[in-house]
Amino acid sequence: MSKRQHISAVVNGDPVDFLTDPGATLLDALRDDLGLTGSKEGCGSGDCGACSVILDGRLVCSCLVLAVEAEGRRVETIEGMADGSKLHPLQQKFLEHAALQCGFCTPGLLVAAKALLDVNPDPTESEARYWLAGNLCRCTGYDKVIRAVMDAAAELRQVRV
Amino acid sequence: MSHVEFIAPTKPEQAAAALLAGGAHARPLSGGTDLLVQLRSGRLPPGLIVDLKRIPEAIGIRQEGGGFVIGAATPGAALSEHRALGLAWPGVVEAANLIGSTQVQGRASMAGNLCNASPAADSVPALVAARATCVIVGPGGRRTAPVGSIAIGPGRTSLAPGEFVLEIHLPPRPARSGDAYLRLIPRTEMDIAVVGAGVNLTLDGDGVVTEAHVALGAVAPTVLLVADAGAALIGTKADEAALAALDAAARAACNPISDKRGTIEYRTKIAGVLARRAATIAYGRAEKRA
Numbered sequence: 001m002s003k004r005q006h007i008s009a010v011v012n013g014d015p016v017d018f019l020t021d022p023g024a025t026l027l028d029a030l031r032d033d034l035g036l037t038g039s040k041e042g043c044g045s046g047d048c049g050a051c052s053v054i055l056d057g058r059l060v061c062s063c064l065v066l067a068v069e070a071e072g073r074r075v076e077t078i079e080g081m082a083d084g085s086k087l088h089p090l091q092q093k094f095l096e097h098a099a100l101q102c103g104f105c106t107p108g109l110l111v112a113a114k115a116l117l118d119v120n121p122d123p124t125e126s127e128a129r130y131w132l133a134g135n136l137c138r139c140t141g142y143d144k145v146i147r148a149v150m151d152a153a154a155e156l157r158q159v160r161v
Numbered sequence: 162m163s164h165v166e167f168i169a170p171t172k173p174e175q176a177a178a179a180l181l182a183g184g185a186h187a188r189p190l191s192g193g194t195d196l197l198v199q200l201r202s203g204r205l206p207p208g209l210i211v212d213l214k215r216i217p218e219a220i221g222i223r224q225e226g227g228g229f230v231i232g233a234a235t236p237g238a239a240l241s242e243h244r245a246l247g248l249a250w251p252g253v254v255e256a257a258n259l260i261g262s263t264q265v266q267g268r269a270s271m272a273g274n275l276c277n278a279s280p281a282a283d284s285v286p287a288l289v290a291a292r293a294t295c296v297i298v299g300p301g302g303r304r305t306a307p308v309g310s311i312a313i314g315p316g317r318t319s320l321a322p323g324e325f326v327l328e329i330h331l332p333p334r335p336a337r338s339g340d341a342y343l344r345l346i347p348r349t350e351m352d353i354a355v356v357g358a359g360v361n362l363t364l365d366g367d368g369v370v371t372e373a374h375v376a377l378g379a380v381a382p383t384v385l386l387v388a389d390a391g392a393a394l395i396g397t398k399a400d401e402a403a404l405a406a407l408d409a410a411a412r413a414a415c416n417p418i419s420d421k422r423g424t425i426e427y428r429t430k431i432a433g434v435l436a437r438r439a440a441t442i443a444y445g446r447a448e449k450r451a
Contacts, residue, residue: 005167023165023207025197045198047351049264058238058267064197065268066190068167069212112263133350134262 009070011036012080020067027051029067030077038078038107042136049135052108052115053077059115061134078107081114089159090114090152097148101139109135113149121157125150165200169212173219173298173327176211181300181323183209189325191219191234192268194261195277211325218327222246227333233272233295233326241266250331251446252340252359252439256287259344262351272326278312279353281379285312286359287342289376289386293331299324309376312383337364339446341439344378345431347422354379355423358411358435360443362394368448370394375407375440379422380415380432387414390436399444407440408433 004019011034018033030036030053042048044063051062054076062075081088090113093099100106109132116123116131123131128149129142137145166183170176180187186208190196199205213219219232222243229246237257240246247254257271260283271284272295285308293308300323308329313319320326340361346352357378365371375390389410397403417428 021165022167022210023200044201046194046261046265049262052264055267058236059264060267061264064193064264066167066193066197066210066212069169069190069193069214071169115263130350131263134264 005068007068007071009073009075011075012077018067022066022068024067025063026053026055026065026067026070026075027062029070030062030075033067036077036079039111040104040107042104042108047134047136048105048108049112049132050105050108052111052135054111054115059112076111078111081110088114089155090117090149093148093152093155094145097144097151099140099144099148105135105137105139109137109145113152116149117153117156121153121160123150123153128153165207166209167212168209169215171215171217173216173303176213176216176325177298177300177323179209179211180325183211185322187211189213189233189276191270191273192236192265193273194265194269195273213325213327216327229331231271231329231331233328234270237266237269237271238263240271248450249334249338250287250291250340252342252361252443253284253287253291253293253331256342256344256357256359257284259283259342271329275308275311275329276318276320276326278314278316278318278383280312280315280382280384281354281357282312282384283342283344283354283357283378285384286357286376286378287340287361288329288331288359289384290342290359290361290374291331291340292361292374293329295326296328296330297324298327303327305330309384309386314382335363337366337447337450338362339443339448339450341442341446343435343439343442345435353422356380356417356428356431356435358432358439360436360439362391362399362440362443362447364444364447368398370397370399370403370444373440375411375436377411377414377432377436380417380428382416385414385416387411387436390414394440399440404437404440408437411436 040050042050344354344357373394393406
């Protein structure tokens with residue numbers, strides 16, 4: 001076995017330390033070492049987006065990031081999205097629009113949608129659909145997801161005014 | 162992926178020495194969107210991974226000597242955010258941004274796309290048409306090579322043991338220049354090119370093409386720079402006769418395979434069509450860049 005490495009990073013605003021195998025992915029570390037099981041492994045090859053996290057401000061698939069690469073980096077996961085028991089507007093709108101069925105893809109879709117609204121508070125429907133093209137859902141058919149994202153974007157713009 | 166070793170040096174020479182010492186299974190890591198998939202699937206045996214992202218020169222976009230220097234590990238998302246790069250080289254940026262999803266764009270680099278050596282790599286025809294070069298670091302020091310000389314076959318590169326690409330350089334841009342990249346896929350997003358075509362050209366004050374480069378992807382074992390297709394545009398205003406000659410030259414250069422994405426005949430025909438359309442877009446962009 002390769003020697004485990006000590007990694008210090010910031011996850012959802014909190015400093016964390018963990019030991020990891022150099023071949024382990026960031027997704028492995030989040031789920032198995034840090035107990036953050038919201039991010040899911042769907043494909044393990046960067047196609048499905050269920051493991052989406054924000055790494056130093058960029059949306060990435062955590063299954064295609066080595067845990068050791070996270071040294072000194074900032075990671076945002078689905079667990080950091082709600083403010084305590086108060087849901088993020090995206091989470092609330094996903095519930096209102098029934099934008100989920102089995103829920104497996106939902107954490108990735110929410111993180112990806114948040115990354116979109118962080119950089120583009122007023123996306124067109126077309127922009128939202130292209131942005132979320134890397135998040136696969138086999139239940140909803142996407143329309144409800146897009147409606148929820150557009151509605152959340154509108155609400156967030158109101159809050160900002 | 163057990164039995165993987167990992168280092169993240171901060172100097173290019175350290176990376177080259179580590180890659181050389183790591184032997185045949187050592188690999189540089191930029192975005193990892195190809196490398197980690199290949200390691201996890203077992204297509205690549207585990208070995209030493211040398212992360213390039215802590216090397217300052219390997220990250221970011223710099224304007225130098227009238228051109229642009231793009232660090233090897235710079236992700237596609239950073240290219241799309243760089244206004245000056247997008248104005249000077251819209252074709253290169255659109256080619257790189259066609260690769261994968263938003264998540265992939267958060268990591269994937271043009272140098273990785275180049276060194277993965279897929280015949281269908283989207284950014285490579287645009288870079289070849291742009292006459293881009295790369296700075297390669299190795300145990301013997303640094304050298305510069307044309308982007309088109311890196312891939313020598315599917316999955317194979319001309320890089321020697323210990324060598325890796327540190328930077329991609331785009332040359333100074335004359336006024337009235339434009340570039341464009343188009344690819345055909347059977348859907349709107351998230352697929353591999355059936356054919357790709359990159360065109361880069363420069364006009365004189367009267368709108369006559371003075372320089373033109375045409376490159377094709379996915380129609381041969383490596384990306385093709387089609388000199389005859391570029392020559393067909395020179396001295397013209399990219400009129401119908403010139404575009405027909407370019408179309409014919411592009412088709413004549415094709416040496417594709419038939420596979421599930423397309424037959425030899427289909428790929429050859431589409432190569433001409435995409436080269437025409439890319440030339441028309443590049444011409445329009447050049448006219449607007451006074």
